[in-house]
Amino acid sequence: MAASPVTAWFADIGLEDRPHVGGKGGSLGELQRAGIAVPPGFVVKTGAFERFIAALERKAPLRSRIEALGGDDLSATAARCDEMRARIEAEPLPAEVLDELTSAYSALCGLSGGQSPVAVRSSATTEDAADASFAGLQDTYLWVTDLNQTVQRVRSCWASLYSVESVTYRRRRGLPEQAVAMAVVVQKMVDARTAGVMFTRSPLTGDRSVVTVEGSWGLGSAVVGGEVTPDRWVLAKITGDISVRTVSEKVIQHVPAPGGGTQSVAVADELRRTACLSDEELQALRTIARKVERHYGRPQDIEWAVDRQTNEILLLQSRPETVWSAKESAPVARPAADPLLHVMSIFGGKQ
Amino acid sequence: MSTPAASQRFPLPSSLRVVPGTERAQAAYSYLTQFTEADDSRFWFYNSMHFPEPMCAFDMVTAEAAYCALGAANTRVHSLPTTLGIDHRIINGRVYIGGNAVTDPAEIARRTAEFQQRAFYYYANWEKLQAQWHEKMMTLIRDAQALPKPELPEFEPLANVHAGRGVASNHYLLDTFQKTLEGYFRMWHHHFEFLLLGYGAYLTFFAFCKKAFPEITDQTIARMVAGIEAEIFRPDDELRRLARRAVELGVDAKFQTRLSAEEIIAALQQSGVAGQAWLDELETSRNPWFNINVGDGFYHYHRAWNDDLSMPFACLPEYIKRVKSGESLERPIERLRAERQELIEGYRELLNTDEDRAAYDQMITLAHRVFPYVEGHKFYCEHWYTNLFFNKIREFGALLAAQGFFPDTEAVFHLTHYELEMAIIDLMSAWSNGSAPRGPAYWPGIVSERRAALKEWAAHVTPPALGPVPDVIDDPAIVMLWGITRENLNAWLAADSGADSNEVRGFAASSGVVEGPARIVKSVKEISRLQAGDILVCQITNPTWAPIFQTIVAAVSDIGGSMSHAAIVAREYGLPAVVGTGNATSRIKDGQRIRVDGGRGVVTILG
Numbered sequence: 041m042a043a044s045p046v047t048a049w050f051a052d053i054g055l056e057d058r059p060h061v062g063g064k065g066g067s068l069g070e071l072q073r074a075g076i077a078v079p080p081g082f083v084v085k086t087g088a089f090e091r092f093i094a095a096l097e098r099k100a101p102l103r104s105r106i107e108a109l110g111g112d113d114l115s116a117t118a119a120r121c122d123e124m125r126a127r128i129e130a131e132p133l134p135a136e137v138l139d140e141l142t143s144a145y146s147a148l149c150g151l152s153g154g155q156s157p158v159a160v161r162s163s164a165t166t167e168d169a170a171d172a173s174f175a176g177l178q179d180t181y182l183w184v185t186d187l188n189q190t191v192q193r194v195r196s197c198w199a200s201l202y203s204v205e206s207v208t209y210r211r212r213r214g215l216p217e218q219a220v221a222m223a224v225v226v227q228k229m230v231d232a233r234t235a236g237v238m239f240t241r242s243p244l245t246g247d248r249s250v251v252t253v254e255g256s257w258g259l260g261s262a263v264v265g266g267e268v269t270p271d272r273w274v275l276a277k278i279t280g281d282i283s284v285r286t287v288s289e290k291v292i293q294h295v296p297a298p299g300g301g302t303q304s305v306a307v308a309d310e311l312r313r314t315a316c317l318s319d320e321e322l323q324a325l326r327t328i329a330r331k332v333e334r335h336y337g338r339p340q341d342i343e344w345a346v347d348r349q350t351n352e353i354l355l356l357q358s359r360p361e362t363v364w365s366a367k368e369s370a371p372v373a374r375p376a377a378d379p380l381l382h383v384m385s386i387f388g389g390k391q
Numbered sequence: 392m393s394t395p396a397a398s399q400r401f402p403l404p405s406s407l408r409v410v411p412g413t414e415r416a417q418a419a420y421s422y423l424t425q426f427t428e429a430d431d432s433r434f435w436f437y438n439s440m441h442f443p444e445p446m447c448a449f450d451m452v453t454a455e456a457a458y459c460a461l462g463a464a465n466t467r468v469h470s471l472p473t474t475l476g477i478d479h480r481i482i483n484g485r486v487y488i489g490g491n492a493v494t495d496p497a498e499i500a501r502r503t504a505e506f507q508q509r510a511f512y513y514y515a516n517w518e519k520l521q522a523q524w525h526e527k528m529m530t531l532i533r534d535a536q537a538l539p540k541p542e543l544p545e546f547e548p549l550a551n552v553h554a555g556r557g558v559a560s561n562h563y564l565l566d567t568f569q570k571t572l573e574g575y576f577r578m579w580h581h582h583f584e585f586l587l588l589g590y591g592a593y594l595t596f597f598a599f600c601k602k603a604f605p606e607i608t609d610q611t612i613a614r615m616v617a618g619i620e621a622e623i624f625r626p627d628d629e630l631r632r633l634a635r636r637a638v639e640l641g642v643d644a645k646f647q648t649r650l651s652a653e654e655i656i657a658a659l660q661q662s663g664v665a666g667q668a669w670l671d672e673l674e675t676s677r678n679p680w681f682n683i684n685v686g687d688g689f690y691h692y693h694r695a696w697n698d699d700l701s702m703p704f705a706c707l708p709e710y711i712k713r714v715k716s717g718e719s720l721e722r723p724i725e726r727l728r729a730e731r732q733e734l735i736e737g738y739r740e741l742l743n744t745d746e747d748r749a750a751y752d753q754m755i756t757l758a759h760r761v762f763p764y765v766e767g768h769k770f771y772c773e774h775w776y777t778n779l780f781f782n783k784i785r786e787f788g789a790l791l792a793a794q795g796f797f798p799d800t801e802a803v804f805h806l807t808h809y810e811l812e813m814a815i816i817d818l819m820s821a822w823s824n825g826s827a828p829r830g831p832a833y834w835p836g837i838v839s840e841r842r843a844a845l846k847e848w849a850a851h852v853t854p855p856a857l858g859p860v861p862d863v864i865d866d867p868a869i870v871m872l873w874g875i876t877r878e879n880l881n882a883w884l885a886a887d888s889g890a891d892s893n894e895v896r897g898f899a900a901s902s903g904v905v906e907g908p909a910r911i912v913k914s915v916k917e918i919s920r921l922q923a924g925d926i927l928v929c930q931i932t933n934p935t936w937a938p939i940f941q942t943i944v945a946a947v948s949d950i951g952g953s954m955s956h957a958a959i960v961a962r963e964y965g966l967p968a969v970v971g972t973g974n975a976t977s978r979i980k981d982g983q984r985i986r987v988d989g990g991r992g993v994v995t996i997l998g
Contacts, residue, residue: 244606245606248743249607276606276607277741278737279614279734281608281902281990283608284991371743371746371747371750372602372603372747373746373750374749375753379756380514382595382750382753382754383588383592383595384503385599386591387472387510387591387867388473389472389493
């Protein structure tokens with residue numbers, strides 16, 4: 041499906057495609073390109089969204105009605121957003137979009153789906169802009185088990201652009217609605233034994249020489265959603281030395297629900313106080329973290345999962361770390377005309 | 392770690408009591424080392440790093456000589472801007488020291504101008520001056536080796552008389568003693584000629600790394616700077632070489648763990664050409680590399696391998712076993728060098744700006760330049776020369792003991808060097824007068840009194856520090872040499888208010904986590920107790936202990952920092968190590984199960 045405006049496989053895209061595949065999609069493509077394992081999948085591109093919205097606009101105006109909103113009237117905004125989301129959820133996909141989505145889905149999961157659940161994740165085109173982080177404002181649907189549900193979840197992702205938070209955010213900044221688009225990632229679900237996040241620097245000190253790993257049993261949604269206190273490790277990025285090991289009491293985990301979606305269940309007693317990653321896995325994560333950071337040339341905030349069957353580590357997302365990166369400015373030290381003058385920092389007293 | 396209330400302070404020096412019954416032993420120490428009321432206004436700390444046990448009267452010469460030389464280098468030679476020398480006091484055999492900081496900005500500025508003409512000259516001409524240092528040190532060692540054994544013949548040898556020497560043998564006792572003492576004081580000047588400058592350049596890089604990478608461990612920085620072919624690895628390298636040679640010569644079966652060094656040597660002497668060939672190899676290694684003592688050189692009873700072959704011989708069977716199983720035992724120099732380079736480049740790449748990288752390059756270049764001295768000087772000073780020194784004193788001890796001054800040779804170390812000179816002059820007079828020396832009636836009682844006092848003092852815990860708590864410790868000499876920071880002091884104050892946990896904390900010296908039975912080893916004589924899988928818990932380790940690192944799974948010490956030799960050797964062997972715990976040997980019981988987390992510097996007592 042090369043060059044289709046509607047869908048694209050991860051293998052065929054990279055960061056430069058972000059305007060059409062969104063931050064998450066571009067990042068997954070880029071990771072795969074860099075030789076990092078990600079769950080296979082494709083992106084429903086912004087072209088699909090544009091066609092869908094165009095069809096809606098033909099029936100009744102949509103974007104102009106959002107732009108007509110003031111930024112501060114919350115109840116009016118909420119009512120307008122409800123209306124727009126309802127329209128999106130109810131509108132069938134244009135035939136060309138549905139056809140392509142169907143064939144990509146079949147190629148990924150087999151025609152019947154079912155045995156091969158997918159995650160459907162919004163992939164906003166502005167998500168990676170360091171100054172306007174949409175992170176967390178869009179939706180992810182896990183363990184989606186058939187084509188119909190997948191189509192429904194794609195629409196839900198699109199609709200999430202019209203959540204009260206998103207719209208308020210855009211209206212306050214006066215962003216043009218014409219530029220607002222949403223891509224959607226559809227990828228095979230990882231049945232995670234353990235999952236979590238890692239930062240290629242210290243969230244506490246900003247130190248770039250460490251990798252901070254947080255993980256817990258089951259799907260990563262429990263960690264990202266803050267529903268469990270994860271185990272935590274700090275590894276020296278270069279040497280692999282582990283300076284912090286905190287094994288927490290992990291009471292619940294997210295696992296696939298029988299009828300699709302996920303559910304929260306209790307962790308077996310004997311696993312609650314057991315570290316959810318082995319040292320070998322931590323070192324493998326460190327290697328991946330270095331590779332990803334090198335590839336992007338800047339610190340990253342990464343979501344990962346360990347496959348329950350194969351123990352393979354897969355990356356679900358990587359995005360630039362923004363908090364500390366924004367603070368970096370002055371060098372710690374500057375070269376001295378006479379290198380010996382550096383020793384005055386030790387011998388010269390407080391200056 | 393909570394900050395103690397401002398009112399909190401350590402006990403005042405005047406509140407410390409000499410242990411009852413040991414007053415006369417205390418009085419033996421020089422008047423300038425006795426605490427007075429005036430000392431109450433200053434901050435002092437117990438130098439447990441260098442003097443972890445109560446010191447014999449004679450061994451105190453090390454404090455005298457070392458602080459004379461350290462102070463001269465700081466105060467007068469290099470003119471360190473913010474610090475002068477170190478004062479020391481002795482109570483109950485414990486050495487307390489206090490720095491003399493310079494705080495007046497005008498004085499700091501004046502000293503800075505001097506410093507930059509002096510220290511900067513050293514940095515700029517480091518290699519040339521260091522080569523010169525090596526020559527000076529070797530001359531000093533040769534001079535010490537050339538000193539005659541102190542002896543008193545019944546008659547002056549005829550040859551001396553016929554040669555018209557005109558100076559009798561008794562005078563040469565004094566001559567040799569004074570030269571011995573002079574050489575030791577001189578050696579300490581050599582010791583400090585470069586040391587503070589070396590540490591300073593290293594700490595400059597260290598401080599930069601800590602700022603750029605707040606969570607980097609001390610040991611990682613140490614690994615970036617550490618030398619690969621430093622002298623401290625040589626004694627262990629020689630043992631490995633001897634193990635290989637034993638196998639090559641086919642005499643390896645003679646090295647049985649149950650045999651003593653003497654028994655093994657006797658067996659080799661009866662093993663024909665091959666046995667003799669190995670013994671010749673041993674001699675090559677011994678001179679000079681077995682001139683390494685089993686402590687840090689500050690106690691006369693920390694004997695050198697050369698004087699007590701039990702340590703090196705205890706390690707040979709294991710090395711031989713490894714050679715026979717096909718290991719090369721060669722230190723992988725190339726790999727170690729590549730690993731160090733990888734570390735340096737890895738961290739460099741993580742710096743945020745090109746300016747940082749340029750500054751980093753300047754600082755690590757200087758650190759690499761100075762570090763061979765920092766690592767290498769100990770072999771020549773604290774080991775080789777110090778062994779010669781104590782052994783020469785031992786010869787005087789043997790002479791005096793034979794004349795009835797002492798019950799045994801080692802008793803000589805219970806006299807101060809001032810007293811020893813008196814005893815020597817006593818013997819010189821008696822020999823010349825033909826009368827009996829007075830010493831035999833005078834010294835034995837004093838020696839036994841002091842021996843008893845040392846036992847008494849060892850049983851008394853001494854406070855880690857005395858006097859008012861300083862707001863900050865910014866004396867670079869104190870920070871560099873003793874690692875004393877305000878955080879340490881807070882920990883000491885906190886520990887005072889009751890340590891109840893099952894954790895013993897120290898410096899994270901070499902990372903890794905391991906559990907096993909603790910083996911408390913207080914002296915080299917006990918090392919044969921170590922079994923495979925044990926965790927070594929000791930007061931202080933040094934490179935001579937390196938060979939036993941092949942048996943143990945982790946190491947814990949009371950004394951030492953992350954740049955201590957124990958730490959370096961542990962990293963070399965890839966063993967977890969926690970050093971500088973202060974009290975691991977007293978808090979952990981022999982045989983207890985412990986967990987050593989060398990990355991965090993924590994030892995947990997499990998049961």
